[in-house]
Amino acid sequence: MKLVHLSDLHFPVALPFMTLKGKMIPGYMNYTFRRMRKYPISLWDAIVRKVQSLDPEAIIISGDITNVSHHREYDEALRILKPVLGDKTFMVPGNHDRYTRVAAGKKGTDLPYYEKFFSSWMGDSIPIQNGYLRIKKIGKLTLVGWDSNMPLSVLNAYGYVGEEIVHSTLEYLEKEKLDHYILICHHPIWNPPERQESSGHKMKNREEIAELLKKRPPLAYLHGHVHTNWVKYPDPQKPYYVINSASSTRISDQRHQSGFHLMEWNGKALNVKRFSFSNEEGEFIETKTISYQEKETNGR
Ligand SMILES: [Fe+2]
Ligand SMILES: [Fe+2]
Numbered sequence: 001m002k003l004v005h006l007s008d009l010h011f012p013v014a015l016p017f018m019t020l021k022g023k024m025i026p027g028y029m030n031y032t033f034r035r036m037r038k039y040p041i042s043l044w045d046a047i048v049r050k051v052q053s054l055d056p057e058a059i060i061i062s063g064d065i066t067n068v069s070h071h072r073e074y075d076e077a078l079r080i081l082k083p084v085l086g087d088k089t090f091m092v093p094g095n096h097d098r099y100t101r102v103a104a105g106k107k108g109t110d111l112p113y114y115e116k117f118f119s120s121w122m123g124d125s126i127p128i129q130n131g132y133l134r135i136k137k138i139g140k141l142t143l144v145g146w147d148s149n150m151p152l153s154v155l156n157a158y159g160y161v162g163e164e165i166v167h168s169t170l171e172y173l174e175k176e177k178l179d180h181y182i183l184i185c186h187h188p189i190w191n192p193p194e195r196q197e198s199s200g201h202k203m204k205n206r207e208e209i210a211e212l213l214k215k216r217p218p219l220a221y222l223h224g225h226v227h228t229n230w231v232k233y234p235d236p237q238k239p240y241y242v243i244n245s246a247s248s249t250r251i252s253d254q255r256h257q258s259g260f261h262l263m264e265w266n267g268k269a270l271n272v273k274r275f276s277f278s279n280e281e282g283e284f285i286e287t288k289t290i291s292y293q294e295k296e297t298n299g300r
Contacts, residue, residue, distance in 0.1 A: 001139055002056040003182075003263045007224030008064040008094065008246035011044065011080060012036045013073045023154045024068040027099060030154075031067040043249045043277055044080050047260070050275060050284040051084050054262055058138045059084050062224045062245070063094025063149070063186035069103030074117045089121040090136045090143045094186040094224060095157050098149040106151065128168045135172070141265065142178045144169055144218070146185040148203055159187030159203040159225075166212040173216060180267075183218040187225050190232055190242045192292055197226060210238055219270060220263070228257045231272050231291040241270055252276060257290055 012035040020028055051059060065081070066073035078085075093114040098104040105112030115122065123136035123145055132147035146169075148159030173181055187203035189210055203209075217239045224246030232242040243261055250258040259276030272291075275284040 001058070001141060001265045002054065003058040003060060003141075003265065004051050004054055004056040005060045005062065005222050005243060005245045005261045005263065006047070006051070006248040007062040007186075007222075007244070007260070008227060009044075009047075009061070009077070009081075009249045010035055010039060010064055010067055010096065010247060011073065011077050011249070012039050012067060013070070013076045015068075015070050015072055019070070019072075020068070022100065024070065024100060026154045027068040031096070035067065038250050040251065042282070043251070046277060046283055047249055048080070048083050056262065057088055058141075058143065059089045060143065060182075060184055060222055061089070061091040062184050062222055063092050064096045064224055064246070065091075065094070066097050066099070069097055069099035069113055071113065074113050078117050085118075085121050088138065090123055090138075090145065090184065091118050091121045092134070092145040092184050092186060093147055093149055095149040095152070095159065098147075098151055101151045104149070104151045126168070126172055128165070131162055131165045131168070133165055133168055133172070137178075140180055140267065141219075142173065142176075142181040144173075144181050144183050146183065148185050148187040156200045157225075158200055159185075160205060161185065161203065161209055163205070163208060163212060166209055170212070170216050181218050183213075183221045185221070185223055188223050188242070188244060189221050190238055191226065192230055192232075195226060195228065195230070201225075214239070219265070228255065229259050229261070229274060229276075229290050231261070231274075231289050233291065233293050241272065243272065259284070259287065261289075 065077040103113045123134035126133040134145040136143045220241035227247040248260040252258045264271040274289045276287045
């Protein structure tokens with residue numbers, strides 16, 4: 001079974017200044033302006049073409065498709081992604097997709113924007129008290145989606161997943177006898193030693209979550225949020241792959257190894273390949289995986 005994992009597409013869209021409110025103004029200046037140069041439009045077509053040519057059984061997108069959660073960014077993201085949206089697509093939101101209280105559905109009675117535009121590709125919502133848990137079954141594999149995001153001040157980007165969500169997930173998998181699952185959540189559960197996050201950026205309670213997951217570990221934990229790729233191999237502390245495909249649509253530079261991953265699962269092992277945009281070829285091509293084995297994971 002072939003699975004493609006994309007993350008942090010951050011399509012920069014020009015927005016009418018008058019339509020920006022509150023933290024969207026500094027956010028727009030910060031992200032969209034800066035990102036216009038680093039996220040050239042040619043990569044958007046190239047990534048869609050490459051994903052289609054790989055013909056995967058699952059296409060997973062782990063959030064941050066927008067910059068400031070503006071309606072127009074959502075319209076544009078939907079238009080660009082249309083060719084890869086279908087039965088095999090599974091999406092979870094990122095912190096930039098829950099940027100404001102309105103976009104996160106915390107004001108008024110409207111649906112959150114992400115759900116409004118993409119609910120057809122977010123899997124089935126499992127009814128639990130006060131929380132987000134979404135599931136999609138593809139062959140013998142179950143994809144589980146969590147939402148680690150909330151609207152915060154412009155200076156913060158941290159995440160949180162309630163322990164009750166972890167309990168509900170494990171209970172559901174047990175009840176339905178689903179042995180093989182992949183967890184998808186925007187915030188990392190692990191970082192390479194040289195890529196640590198500040199407390200204003202990381203998932204606050206990730207070590208508690210990792211402890212609970214030991215009872216029934218996933219095959220892999222797929223995420224984004226930190227804009228450089230990595231693959232951590234299973235180790236005793238976190239006995240699953242941790243795969244970061246952020247930021248798939250960015251040009252690589254010294255600090256950012258951009259691209260996405262293709263995983264092949266044969267029922268036992270997971271084989272991970274990385275694709276990154278080549279300026280010479282004008283296409284995404286297979287390239288070296290940035291991987292961390294047990295001795296390099298710093299025991300965490
Ligand atoms: Fe991001
Ligand atoms: Fe993010």
